Every structure is written in structure tokens, then in C-alpha cells.
Amino acid sequence: MKTAIKNKQFVELRPASEIMRLSRLGSFHQSKLSFLRSFIREFKDWEFKTEYFNLDSSGYGEIVYSLNFKEKSYSLICFANHLDASERSDRVIATKWDSSFVLFDGIPKQEDIQRLKNNVPLQEQGRTTYKELALSRANKSVRTFEHVVNSLAEGKQPDKQFLSKVGYLYRTTAVYGSGKFGLADRFRVSDRPELKGPFRLEMMLVYFVRKFTIDQVNHTAKAKNPSTAVQLDDDIARNLGIGNSTGLGMAPFIVNHPTLLHQWISARERALQIIRSIHKVSNEDIGVFQKYLDQSMNNMETWVTDSEFQTKKNNSLKKDLKNFKAYFNDLTVRDFFWNEVYLWVSDNMEDEGIEFIVSLMMEPYGELVEPLCHDMSIDEDQYFTIEGSRPTKDIKKIIENYYQWLIPVNFEEKENITNFWYYSKNKQEPRLSNRFEEDGSENELPLAIARDIKKLYLEISKFQSNATIAEFLLSNQELRYVVRRVLICEKFPYSEIQDNTTADTIIPIDMLRLKLSYFGAVRFDPRSDLWLRITMYQGAPLPHEMKFSDDSWAYRSLN
Amino acid sequence: MESYYEIETTCKRAARASGFSWGVAEEIGKAVRSLEMIGLPGIKTFHDYLAYSKKNKLENLSLINSGENKSENIFCPIKTSVAILDDCKKLFLKNKDIRFSKIAYPLLLIPTLNRVSNIIGQKIQLSFDEINIVLNYNQSVVINTQGPFPSLVDSISIKSIDGQPSYEKNQYNDLYKLSLETFVEESEGKLSGAGAGLTDND
Numbered sequence: 001m002k003t004a005i006k007n008k009q010f011v012e013l014r015p016a017s018e019i020m021r022l023s024r025l026g027s028f029h030q031s032k033l034s035f036l037r038s039f040i041r042e043f044k045d046w047e048f049k050t051e052y053f054n055l056d057s058s059g060y061g062e063i064v065y066s067l068n069f070k071e072k073s074y075s076l077i078c079f080a081n082h083l084d085a086s087e088r089s090d091r092v093i094a095t096k097w098d099s100s101f102v103l104f105d106g107i108p109k110q111e112d113i114q115r116l117k118n119n120v121p122l123q124e125q126g127r128t129t130y131k132e133l134a135l136s137r138a139n140k141s142v143r144t145f146e147h148v149v150n151s152l153a154e155g156k157q158p159d160k161q162f163l164s165k166v167g168y169l170y171r172t173t174a175v176y177g178s179g180k181f182g183l184a185d186r187f188r189v190s191d192r193p194e195l196k197g198p199f200r201l202e203m204m205l206v207y208f209v210r211k212f213t214i215d216q217v218n219h220t221a222k223a224k225n226p227s228t229a230v231q232l233d234d235d236i237a238r239n240l241g242i243g244n245s246t247g248l249g250m251a252p253f254i255v256n257h258p259t260l261l262h263q264w265i266s267a268r269e270r271a272l273q274i275i276r277s278i279h280k281v282s283n284e285d286i287g288v289f290q291k292y293l294d295q296s297m298n299n300m301e302t303w304v305t306d307s308e309f310q311t312k313k314n315n316s317l318k319k320d321l322k323n324f325k326a327y328f329n330d331l332t333v334r335d336f337f338w339n340e341v342y343l344w345v346s347d348n349m350e351d352e353g354i355e356f357i358v359s360l361m362m363e364p365y366g367e368l369v370e371p372l373c374h375d376m377s378i379d380e381d382q383y384f385t386i387e388g389s390r391p392t393k394d395i396k397k398i399i400e401n402y403y404q405w406l407i408p409v410n411f412e413e414k415e416n417i418t419n420f421w422y423y424s425k426n427k428q429e430p431r432l433s434n435r436f437e438e439d440g441s442e443n444e445l446p447l448a449i450a451r452d453i454k455k456l457y458l459e460i461s462k463f464q465s466n467a468t469i470a471e472f473l474l475s476n477q478e479l480r481y482v483v484r485r486v487l488i489c490e491k492f493p494y495s496e497i498q499d500n501t502t503a504d505t506i507i508p509i510d511m512l513r514l515k516l517s518y519f520g521a522v523r524f525d526p527r528s529d530l531w532l533r534i535t536m537y538q539g540a541p542l543p544h545e546m547k548f549s550d551d552s553w554a555y556r557s558l559n
Numbered sequence: 560m561e562s563y564y565e566i567e568t569t570c571k572r573a574a575r576a577s578g579f580s581w582g583v584a585e586e587i588g589k590a591v592r593s594l595e596m597i598g599l600p601g602i603k604t605f606h607d608y609l610a611y612s613k614k615n616k617l618e619n620l621s622l623i624n625s626g627e628n629k630s631e632n633i634f635c636p637i638k639t640s641v642a643i644l645d646d647c648k649k650l651f652l653k654n655k656d657i658r659f660s661k662i663a664y665p666l667l668l669i670p671t672l673n674r675v676s677n678i679i680g681q682k683i684q685l686s687f688d689e690i691n692i693v694l695n696y697n698q699s700v701v702i703n704t705q706g707p708f709p710s711l712v713d714s715i716s717i718k719s720i721d722g723q724p725s726y727e728k729n730q731y732n733d734l735y736k737l738s739l740e741t742f743v744e745e746s747e748g749k750l751s752g753a754g755a756g757l758t759d760n761d
Contacts, residue, residue: 130562179564186564384589385674388645423572446581470645474622477641480582 011276011339013269015493017405020265022499026510027313027351030554031359032366033267034520036536038373039203040549042194043067048543050215051075051107057223058082059216062117065208065543066107072194074133074201075104076208077113079121080216085142097121097137099170099212103205105131105184124428130184134177134205138170138213141243145169145217148232152221155228157236164239164302167523167535169213171243174250175202190377198260198376199519210242210537234542239556241538244521247531249429251511252421255447255497258485259378262492264518267372268358269494272342274368275361281337285364290328292363295555296356297321299522307526309507313352320353366551383488386480388470392460395469395483398490399457403450405498411451418504421447432508432530450500452482520554567592570605577609579637586641586671593670597700600666600708607710608636608664617663622646626654633711634662640671643717647675657717662687665715666708672717673697681719687712693720 018024030037052064060082066075080099102120104112112131119126120135128135144166151158177199179185189195214237222229254261300321303314327344334340338361345357362369400407411417420441424431435441446452456479463472473480489495500506509526516524521534539556541549561569571588575581587605594601617635620642628634639659643650650657662668665687676683677697685692688709693701724731 129560179562182560182562182565185562381589384585385678386645389648468646468649470642470649471622473645474620474642477580477583480580481585482582484582484585 011273013273016402016496017498019269020494020496020498022497022501022507022510024351024355025497025514026507027355028268028514028517029356029359030517030520030522031268031271032362032369032551033264033271033373033376034518034554035197035199035203036206036520036540037551037554038197038370039200039207040540040546040553041370041551042197042200043069043204044546044549045069046546048211048546052113053215055080055216055219057220059220059223062113063212063215064108064113065211067204067208069194072192073107074204075107076205076212077102077104077108077116077120078209078212079117080212081121083139098139099209099216100137101135101205101209101212102128102132103134103201103208105133105189124181126181128182130182130188132183133189134175134201135181135183136172136175136202136205136209138172138209138242140170141166141168148217149221149224152217152232153225153229155225155230157230157233160236163236165304166243167239167302167538168241168243169217170209171245171533172206172209173245175205177202177205196377197373198264203519206242206244206536207540210240210540211543213242214240214542234545238542238545238553239539241522241535241540244534244536245527245531246512246516246534247429248431248508248512249427250515251432251508252430252445252447254511254515255449255501257380258488258495259380259383259492262495263376263378265494266492267376271362271365271369271372272358275365276336276339276342278338278365279335281333283333286333286337288364289360292360292552292555293321293325293328296360297325299555303523303525305525307528307532309509309529310524310526310532316350317352317356320349321356324349324353324357383491384484386469386473386484386487388468388473390469391465392463392467392469392472393465395460395472395486396457396465398486399453399460402489402493402496403453403457403486403498406450406454406500407457409450409454409500411454415504416500417448417451417502419502419506420444421501432506435502446481448502449482449485449496451502452479453486455479456482456486522554563592563596566595566602570602573605573609577612583637583641586644587637590637590640590667590670593673594666599669599700599702600706604664604666604708608667611663611710615663623650623657626657628658629660632661634659636662636664636667640668644671644675644678647678651675651679651681651719655719659715659717661711661713662715663711664708665712668715668717669694669700673700676719679719682722684718684720685715686718687715 046067046069049066049068050063051066052062055061055063060080063078064075066073078099078101083096083098100121102116116128116132119128144163147162148158148169177183189201195201214232218231300314300318305311305314324345328341331341342361345354349357409416414436418434418436419432420435421430421432422440422443422445423429430445433440459476459479460472469483473483485496508530509532512532513524516534519536521536522538523535524532525534526532539553541553567588570591571584574584574587579587591601591605594604612635616632618630618632620634620638623642623646639662643657668685669692672683672685673694674697676694682696683694685694690708691703695701
């Protein structure tokens with residue numbers, strides 16, 4: 001795929017071998033392609049309403065919000081409960097939460113609210129139906145919530161500096177959709193134009209939850225001291241997002257959905273290719289880039305983490321951006337300006353900095369970049385069937401072309417197969433363990449992709465080269481799942497992470513970071529190698545401001 | 560009630576737990592989901608099949624080379640359908656009708672053979688006992704019974720069928736003539752307009 005530019009020059013897409021390494025994928029940042037941002041752009045003309053408000057003086061009860069356009073409506077039903085401090089845990093397996101939420105298709109009737117009240121707070125033990133679209137639960141950041149309520153009740157605004165350290169009032173954990181716990185299957189809604197982008201319903205749920213958290217602090221403060229309480233200032237409310245604790249459960253998603261992963265990465269790569277191919281760049285475009293660069297560098301000062309790993313990455317980014325600014329300020333505008341910038345960046349910056357600049361380069365070009373969001377979903381079933389009539393030598397060739405990196409790896413060596421992925425009975429989520437220290441590897445999930453593709457390569461090399469894949473599979477069905485992947489990778493080169501996800505050197509949060517950057521999360525704060533906290537929608541327009549949004553909100557901060 | 564996502568995921572894991580490879584388990588999850596979506600008893604059939612396969616030795620299928628496949632053992636519907644799927648282009652080029660002797664839970668063949676119909680570009684007729692099922696390019700399934708469906712049949716026929724029309728040619732012609740009424744007659748003036756002219760037909 002090449003984009004023609006004047007003077008018959010071409011800018012190639014960056015090769016998968018460069019981009020699909022985990023260390024690079026784990027350095028991606030939010031951009032115009034991020035789902036939080038595309039949600040706001042898609043729904044900015046929808047009308048927001050509070051349909052039902054029934055909180056008691058402690059802030060417990062139910063609220064129903066809706067987004068409406070013509071005859072279409074989506075609603076969020078919020079259930080807020082009392083929770084003892086001893087019961088508060090962000091773990092997916094926790095059984096009680098400060099609040100739980102369900103996104104409803106249409107406007108719920110009282111009997112729907114009652115039915116869901118009996119099920120949604122129970123989470124995994126409850127059941128939903130095809131009328132419900134997404135499900136989540138959240139806990140308060142108690143110190144922030146109390147600080148805000150107390151300040152408002154006393155008639156003053158909360159301390160911005162204190163709030164900027166946390167960035168949210170509530171943290172959600174998993175946001176479930178697409179058929180989990182009886183929710184509507186994806187096919188039921190996939191033909192709706194407003195839901196074409198990935199995770200759109202999940203993004204909608206989180207956006208509503210943010211509104212709920214603001215309403216709940218305002219209501220609780222007012223109930224606490226009706227005579228003195230004030231409302232949270234919009235400028236502060238806007239800069240509060242929703243926190244999220246994300247663990248390993250999310251990591252296998254990007255391995256289990258290879259065609260979808262390709263679509264996400266490909267959209268980003270095509271955006272970069274288009275921008276690098278722009279012949280004449282205006283000063284206005286450069287001004288937009290520069291403005292967001294300055295705002296981002298300012299925002300980075302509010303990124304707080306105790307993680308040595310993340311601190312190192314943040315410091316490398318800050319250092320690189322400082323050098324980049326010096327370079328950029330002296331740069332004269334020439335033909336193919338962004339191509340020149342990109343080439344400098346890729347020669348002089350670390351992964352974090354390169355991918356940060358790639359995201360930023362999209363900002364002046366909404367018209368070119370935003371349409372790519374429509375290509376970020378895919379009907380995965382279309383690519384499920386194995387072309388069994390092809391010769392086995394094709395598989396060998398594809399591996400040699402697209403998986404060259406794994407051919408020299410020796411998977412007999414302990415360090416290359418240290419870890420195994422499994423589905424935890426207790427936690428009801430995928431987890432990672434040491435194969436040589438823990439039980440359970442006999443129930444390993446099909447996520448040792450590199451090891452099994454190498455095995456496929458060795459087995460197929462021994463097989464008659466003119467035999468068909470069908471003949472090979474008759475006696476090698478244990479390799480069927482990787483045969484499927486290899487054939488997918490031939491069509492979708494960005495579908496595979498080009499790293500061994502069972503090696504002892506794996507940093508699983510790189511996998512989380514990749515997915516979260518596509519969500520549009522910021523303030524990555526790893527709490528270990530295995531889970532991290534992030535913030536979503538910080539700076540996003542409040543519901544009554546949505547229609548005025550110019551998509552610049554991701555660069556706002558409390559400072 | 561479970562969503563189709565839950566049905567697919569649970570059946571995939573159950574298949575894996577029962578000894579199928581992950582790759583075949585993926586096929587099974589999709590097959591059961593597909594049966595349930597078209598209103599056929601996928602979960603019940605797969606559930607009963609698993610119990611049956613524990614007690615009975617099923618044929619370990621080798622390459623299907625001919626139209627006639629006989630064995631002392633009972634054929635497994637999953638291994639059979641996956642083997643047909645993988646080799647379908649070659650298989651249906653050589654054979655119009657592929658027959659198997661005893662096969663268990665033939666309903667489980669339907670989703671995979673429906674995909675085969677799409678790949679080979681021909682309808683497939685699946686017949687056992689008094690039951691006839693026509694599989695249409697993975698778009699629809701026509702079946703002449705609401706069940707019950709047998710757990711074991713003595714013979715089964717899987718035929719690729721050329722799309723014989725269900726209508727008389729003159730019926731189609733009548734409709735075609737009627738459709739012409741939506742066309743507009745070309746005048747001299749229009750003929751000189753955009754598009755290829757009468758002499759421009761090389």
C-alpha cells in the first residue's frame with residue numbers, strides 16, 4: 001500500500017517488524033483515532049437528558065441518563081449503594097461496589113429498572129438480557145470524593161492541585177459488553193451507524209458514569225449542608241475523568257482478535273503515511289501541532305506514578321520532547337515537512353517519543369484522519385475459515401515472510417517458555433503464571449503464539465511441500481489454531497505482536513497499554529508489571545457542552 | 560437466557576476440556592452458536608454428543624478420498640465436518656455425493672457444511688433418515704422437520720446440488736418484461752449524449 005505524493009515520491013507504511021514489537025506497542029499514546037474521542041465526535045449532536053433522579057441524602061439510589069437523537073435513545077441506569085470501607089476493592093472478583101451501571105437500549109421502564117436493580121449490583125451473579133448493552137461497576141476514590149463533597153458543602157471549590165494528582169472521583173473496573181453476562185450480542189447493534197467504531201457502547205457507558213460521579217458529589221454536598229453548598233465548578237468538573245484499574249484480563253484480547261488488532265494499527269499507520277505524504281504544509285497546521293505539543297508537555301507534569309518502569313518511560317519522553325522542541329523550533333517549512341520531521345524523530349527519539357509525535361501529527365488533520373475511524377471494526381468471522389486446499393509450502397513461506405523473528409528462537413529453552421496464560425477459576429479472567437513453579441499449564445490458553453507457530457514451522461517443513469493444508473491438519477489438529485492465524489497474518493500483517501508473550505522477559509502491561517492507548521486513556525500508572533491505573537475522559541466536554549466540542553479536549557488539564 | 564457469545568465461548572471451552580484441540584474447539588463453538596441462532600438444538604445436541612462420545616469409540620477419520628465412506632466404527636460428526644471443510648474444494652470436484660455409513664449426531668454437521676456450500680459456491684443437500692436439509696451458501700438453512708433429530712443414523716448423504724431454479728422460465732420472462740417498464744426509450748437526442756454510441760461496441 002503506497003500513497004502517491006507529488007514528485008513521484010512514496011511514503012511506505014511502517015513495516016510490521018518495526019511497529020509490532022511489544023516495547024513499541026507499549027509506547028502508544030492517545031490520538032484522534034482513540035475511541036473516547038471518536039465517541040464524543042459521533043454523539044456530539046445527541047441530546048443528553050437526566051430521565052430519573054432518585055438519590056437519598058447520602059447519595060445512594062438510582063439515576064437514569066439518556067442520549068437521544070430523533071427516535072433513537074440509549075440510557076445509563078446507575079445504582080449507588082452504601083459500601084463499608086472494608087468491602088471496597090477494585091478487583092474484578094469483588095462482590096460489592098460503590099456503584100454499578102448498565103447501558104440500556106432505549107429508555108427503561110420502571111419494571112426494567114427494578115429487574116436490573118435485582119441483577120446489576122450482583123455483577124457476575126446477576127443476569128442481563130439483550131435489551132442491555134454494557135455493564136460496569138466502580139468504586140469511589142474515597143479521599144477525592146470526600147474532599148470534593150466536604151469542600152462543596154462548605155461553599156468552596158475543591159483544591160485543584162489535590163484533584164490533579166488523582167484526576168477522577170471514581171474508578172471503574174472492567175466494562176463488559178458484547179454478550180457478557182447475557183448482554184446483547186454485538187451483531188444485534190453492529191449495523192447502527194452511530195455504533196460503527198470499536199467499543200463505542202463501552203465508551204458511552206464510561207462517559208455517562210463520569211456525569212454520574214459529578215451529580216453524586218453535587219447532590220451529596222447539597223444534602224450535607226443545604227444552606228452553604230455550592231455546585232462543582234464546570235472548569236473543575238470538566239477536568240475530572242474516570243479512573244480505571246486494568247489487569248491482565250484485558251491483555252489476551254489483542255491476541256485473540258488478530259484482524260481487529262490489524263485494523264487498529266493499520267488505521268494509525270495509514271494516518272501517518274497520509275500525513276508524511278502531504279506536499280505543502282501550512283503555518284496554521286504547524287501552529288496546531290505546536291500548541292498541542294506545549295499543552296502536552298505541560299500536562300506531563302501532572303502525571304504521577306510510583307512505577308520505576310513508567311517513570312523511566314516518562315523521563316525518556318520528557319527528555320526527547322525537550323530535544324525535539326529545540327529541533328522543531330529551528331526548522332524551516334519545506335516540501336513534505338512532516339516526512340522530514342518523522343524521519344528526524346525516528347532517528348533521534350526513543351519509542352515513547354516517536355509514538356507520541358506520531359499521535360500529535362494527526363491533530364491538525366481531522367479531515368484526513370477521522371474517517372479512518374470507520375475502518376477500525378471488522379467482521380472477524382469472514383476470515384475464520386482455513387483455506388485447506390492451499391499447499392503447505394504456502395504456510396512455510398508466510399512464516400518465513402511474516403514471522404521471521406521467531407524462527408531462530410529456541411522454545412526448548414526455559415527462558416522462552418517460562419510463562420503460560422490460563423483462565424483463572426477464582427478470578428474468572430485470563431492470568432499469567434510461571435510454568436515451572438505453578439500448576440495448571442495443562443490448561444494453557446492458546447496464547448503461546450510464538451512457540452506454536454515455531455512448532456508449526458518445524459512440522460510443516462517436514463511435511464510434503466505439495467501436500468495440502470487439509471492433509472497436514474488431519475494429523476496435526478493441535479496446530480489448527482495457529483494455521484488460522486498464519487493465514488490471517490498473510491492478509492493482515494499488523495495482526496500479530498512480534499514478541500514472545502511467554503518469555504521470562506515479557507512485560508504484560510505493554511499489552512494493556514497498547515489497548516488503553518486506543519481507548520484514549522492517559523496518565524498511565526503501572527502498579528506492578530501486571531496491572532495499572534489510567535484515566536479516561538479527563539478534559540472531555542460535559543454533557544451540556546458536547547455539541548460545542550472541537551475535539552481538542554484531550555490536551556486540557558487542571559493546570 | 561445466555562447470549563450467543565456465551566454459548567460460543569462455553570462450548571469452545573467445553574470442547575477443549577473434552578479433548579479437542581483449540582483450533583477444532585473454535586470450530587465447535589461457532590457451530591453450536593450457529594445452530595442456536597437458526598433455532599436448531601445446538602446446545603442439547605453437543606451436550607448429548609459429548610456424553611455419547613465418552614461411551615462409544617468413534618472413527619478416527621483419515622483423508623476422505625472417495626464418495627463412499629464406510630467403517631466398522633461410527634463416524635464423528637465434528638471430525639467429519641472439519642475434514643470435509645478443509646478439503647471441500649477437491650472433494651466436491653471429484654464427488655457430487657459423499658456418503659458415510661453410521662454417523663452420530665448428524666445435526667452437528669449443518670453449520671460447517673453450510674460454510675462449505677459458500678466456499679464451493681453450490682447448495683448442499685444433507686439427507687439422513689427421512690430428513691432433508693438444504694444449505695444455501697451459508698446464508699440460510701431449509702429443513703423439512705422440526706425434530707426430533709436422531710442421535711445415530713445408518714447412512715448419510717451430502718450432495719452438492721446445482722442451483723436448479725424453483726420457477727418456470729416463462730414466469731421469470733414475464734417479470735423481466737414487466738421490469739422493462741421502468742426503462743426509458745432512447746431518442747436520437749439521447750443517443751448522442753454521454754455513454755458509448757452504437758458504433759462504439761468494440
